[in-house]
Amino acid sequence: MLEAGRIQILDPGADRPLAELPTLQCVHCGRHFHLRPGSGRVRGYCARCNGPICGPGCAECVPAEQQIENLEAGRPLHFRPVRVAVQRFPLHTRG
Numbered sequence: 001m002l003e004a005g006r007i008q009i010l011d012p013g014a015d016r017p018l019a020e021l022p023t024l025q026c027v028h029c030g031r032h033f034h035l036r037p038g039s040g041r042v043r044g045y046c047a048r049c050n051g052p053i054c055g056p057g058c059a060e061c062v063p064a065e066q067q068i069e070n071l072e073a074g075r076p077l078h079f080r081p082v083r084v085a086v087q088r089f090p091l092h093t094r095g
Helices: 064-073
Strands: 005-009 019-025 032-034
Touching: 005 032
Parallel strands: none
Antiparallel strands: 005 019, 019 032
């Protein structure tokens, strides 16, 4: 899994960072969280979005962009519209 960024833990009196750790970004809320190197463990994974999630609070699949649209439209944050596909049939003409 590709890291989305890095976090540095600093001590104001030190001349260098105490630690620098990789982070992943949640595909649902956009939050960055610390990845434990070598553990191979992610807090969660969304197969629909194909990416990591930050924890149980983001287990319901509502991508960050949909959450922003919900806020702008005044809908509940975890609203996910139902998408329906309708097959088009050719029109028959009388000859």
